[in-house]
Amino acid sequence: MPTTPLQRLLFAQGGDCFFCRKKLGKAEASVEHLVALTHGGRDNDENCVACCKSLNSLFGRMSLKEKLQIVLNQRGNFMCPASAAATSASSTAPSSKPCAKKSRTHAERFGLVLADLQKRGNAKPGTVEKLLNTIKSHMTSLGEPESEADTLLGELRAQNFVGVEGEKVSYSLPDRGAT
Ligand SMILES: [Zn+2]
CATH class of the missing domain: 1.10.10.10 (Winged helix-like DNA-binding domain superfamily/Winged helix DNA-binding domain)
Incomplete structure (x- = not known):
């Protein structure tokens, strides 16, 4: 039975990142507040998803609108920053x-x-x-x-x-x- 919020969210998402839908290992997993706490978002499962740390840190304190824009800008083939960097081969320094x-x-x-x-x-x-x-x-x-x-x-x-x-x-x- 999943106990922590991160475990619960991961379970509900089938073990995949909410955004890029890749298998999310414990080391890369993080809880993303869709509406940031600093913007009045709640700290509950309705407002939270499990996603790659790289994306979580990119989102930072962005508004939900800005986050949606980033997701939509990828035109359907969404990749979190870490996997996007990994697929562009050699260089990891963005x-x-x-x-x-x-x-x-x-x-x-x-x-x-x-x-x-x-x-x-x-x-x-x-x-x-x-x-x-x-x-x-x-x-x-x-x-x-x-x-x-x-x-x-x-x-x-x-x-x-x-x-x-x-x-x-x-x-x-x-x-x-x-x-
Ligand atoms: Zn991801």
Whole structure:
């Protein structure tokens, strides 16, 4: 009879990670609060799932909405960060240098560009041209084609993260969850 919350959740999930559905060993298993305790989530089985530690730490204090976005961005073939790193062969250090062999998915590029803009704080590019150049050089440094820049900018605008008026650019980026 399972006793700890983690054991209960694992049992209910057939021993698999809730998100990537891989067999979850004890060493990798962790309890993820879907609505974080710091956001008022409850510490009970209704709000908890067992999942890979790597994903749990990526989720951190994100809102449920941001977590859903990460899951949905994988377009159905969800992999927790640890298994995603393992399948991309040799390098285990994430994003330290561009990996030319395995090209990133579009969603990953979009996430990287978004994160890059968020990092810039008040030093974000102020015109469309500068923003495009920023995205292009970011793509180049990642070993990705520059031609992605236009598509990514279009997507940033479509999601209302970036507003364009004439040549001027305004930003309304999602909160990174840092409080
Ligand atoms: Zn997993």
